[in-house]
Amino acid sequence: MSQEAVIAASKAYPKPAQTFQYGTAGFRMKADLLPSVVFRVGLLAALRSRYKNGQVIGVMITASHNPPADNGVKLIDPMGEMLESSWEAYGTALANAEDDQAVYDYYTHLEQKFNIKSSVTPQVIYGSDTRESSPALVQALKDALDAVGVKSQAFGAVTTPQLHYLVRCLNTEGTDHAYGKPTLEGYYSKLSTAFNHLMTNRSNGSVTVDCANGVGGPALRELQKHLNPDSITIIVTNDDTETFSKLNSQSGADYVKTNQRLPPSVTAQPLARYASLDGDADRIVYYYVDAKTSTFHLLDGDKIATLAASFIGDLVHHSGITDFSIGVVQTAYANGSSTAYIEKQGLPTVCTPTGVKHLHHAALAYDCGVYFEANGHGTVLFSPSALQRIFTHEPESPAQATAITHLKNITELINQTVGDALSDLLLVEVILAHKAWTPDLWDACYTDLPNRLEKAEVVDRNAFKTTDAERKLTHPAGLQDQIDALVGKYDQARSFVRPSGTENVVRVYAEAATRTQADELAQKVKALLR
Ligand code: G16
Known part of the structure; x- marks a missing residue:
């Protein structure tokens, strides 16, 4: 790797006037702000792989449940887990380096800090969801990987969990804890073989799956080919990945969970099973309507x-x-x-x-x-x-x-x-x-307390700091006392406020003994943020 190569490649991806942060699930924001971030994440992935003695690191380009105009990028560690949290700060620092020279300097600073040997060939695999902006971001990633001599492999449009699976398989291949065959076929085969065994002489009718018009649609269709058709019929809906604007729109797990209602495209039959995936198929919620009143019930x-x-x-x-x-x-x-x-x-x-x-x-x-x-x-x-x-x-x-x-x-x-x-x-x-x-x-195992999840747009979500597993605010000062005072007015009530790590909003959650109380509490807590 030469300084000239890194700086020359970096020039194609200038940093916009923006501060970036590795959040709940990597970097996530409007896609047009992301090329420089993705390029630099590519450099970080190379370092991480070399630090891990050449083990394979994954880079997933996705904004999951976010709207179509957003995108994002996150790193996958060798056993298929999320990037070790202490390295998130290095990603943040690299993403915020002011210019190409600063990018190179920080890169070499990390090399020295961790005594990373140049003799190790880094290995990175990558994939993306189906967003319109993904191919350009994949190119930014590829340019970074090439600039620092990474041995890389592209997996195209994959679900986030598939990439996690592939990373682990590649790093355990040939060991006594091999996780599976490091191919998409290996993924489908592993899941379906276990499913078909578990369903021997059993049939579970049909389930209708809303795929949020994301990458889960084609993946589910492929998976279905491997399942014993006598065991299950999967009815795949909302699987249009060609119309970019449809992604996560009026569909998907986040829509159903947040709105606590059916996607408008689904006409539910009483007691039939329905499920919704999110944009990169790492979340799922179930739901049904009951036989008596056709009321919607969420199984989250x-x-x-x-x-x-x-x-x-x-x-x-x-x-x-x-x-x-x-x-x-x-x-x-x-x-x-x-x-x-x-x-x-x-x-x-x-x-x-x-x-x-x-x-x-x-x-x-x-x-x-x-x-x-x-x-x-x-x-x-x-x-x-x-x-x-x-x-x-x-x-x-x-x-x-x-x-x-x-x-x-x-x-x-x-x-x-x-x-x-x-x-x-x-x-x-x-x-x-x-x-x-x-x-x-x-x-019927238990009855959910009625609850409401709201989003509030605030001037600066970073002003909101939490403690106690995000159940309490420490900042802005005094706000938690006001929330507590409101909560005290309702039965079996609970409410908390936390900044989102994936969207530019603050989230408000409230639950209480009745639907009216939960809704009212959520609205009143939200009003405190204005
Ligand atoms: C990501 C994270 C989840 C988190 C969600 C919302 O999901 O992987 O763990 O619950 O964001 O996070 P926040 O409330 O901080 O915005 P996904 O499916 O969007 O990748």
């Missing part, structure tokens, strides 16, 4: 977490494996009823700040850590020792043997690198089929 990330934790808990119990810890990790958005329900099952719960990187980390503390954000982003992790026990356990009865076989397949079905809407979809379908549950039976 909390409901998926409780379903998965109880199902896995039952399998462990029936397998004869003992001393096996299962914990559920949530965020402040988790409905109070879900937390109470999980604790009533005797399972520990932990609350972390928003962002799967935080939940993922907390879930590692258990043999089986189930983590889900209420917005439908989550997965299940099995620790290496838990996997070892599951795969070597000698069953003492046919019932134990069946439970062990199911557990083994569950560990293969779940994408353990990150929340994955396609893997989660199959997991939910398997569990409902095994329990012979219609969506109302699933929903």
Whole structure:
């Protein structure tokens, strides 16, 4: 790598007059502000790979649930997890370097700081969602990777979780903890093989999936080709990736969760199952309308977490494996009823700040850590020792043997690198089929407290600072006292305010004993921000 090569390549991507920050899920903003950021993220990915002795690092270009004009970029670490948080600050500093020379200087500063050897060939793989702006940003990334001699591989339009899967597979290939075949075919094959085993002699009718007109649509169609058609029929809707303006518009997991209503394109049949993915297919929520009043009911990330934790808990119990810890990790958005329900099952719960990187980390503390954000982003992790026990356990009865076989397949079905809407979809379908549950039976486990999520545009979202896993504000001074005073006026109420890490807004959450109270509380707290 020469100084001239980096500076010459960087010249094509001048930094706009803007301050950037690696947020909840990488850098995310209007796409036209991003070329310089993506270029510099490419440099950081190269450094990260060299720092990790040439292991493969992933770069995903996506803005997930954000509107079509936005885009974003995030890094994936070698085991398929989010970038180690201490490196986010280096990304932020590199993105904000004022000119090409400053970019080069900071790059070499990091090389020296970490004693990164130039003899190691960096390896990076990358992919993007289906946004109109993605190809140009991919080019910016490629130019950076080429400028610093990275061995790179493009995977084109992929879901975010697919790229996480590929990174882990590439870094574990040939080892005794190989994760799978490092190809998209390997991904579909791993998930579908486990699903088809778990669904042997079972059928779960049909589920209609709204793909937010994003990359999840083509991926789901491909996955479906691998599934036993006698087990499940997946009706794919909102899968127009050609009309860019349709992405996440009036559709998708974020729309359904935030508005708590059906996408306008869906006419729901009573008790039929519906699900919505987000723009890069790492989130999923379910919903249905009931038979009596055709009322909409949401089955969100909390409901998926409780379903998965109880199902896995039952399998462990029936397998004869003992001393096996299962914990559920949530965020402040988790409905109070879900937390109470999980604790009533005797399972520990932990609350972390928003962002799967935080939940993922907390879930590692258990043999089986189930983590889900209420917005439908989550997965299940099995620790290496838990996997070892599951795969070597000698069953003492046919019932134990069946439970062990199911557990083994569950560990293969779940994408353990990150929340994955396609893997989660199959997991939910398997569990409902095994329990012979219609969506109302699933929903009946506990009743959500009515809640409302609002966005507020403020002058400076960075003025909002939180503590206690984002459940309380420390700044602006005095605001938390005002929120507490309002909360005290309602029954079973809770409310918090936090700055979004993906959009230029502040989020307001409120829940209370009745719909009227939850709505009123949310509006009153929002009014405090004006
Ligand atoms: C991203 C993160 C999620 C987070 C969401 C909203 O999701 O990966 O963990 O819940 O943003 O974050 P915030 O409230 O900070 O804007 P996605 O699906 O957009 O990548």
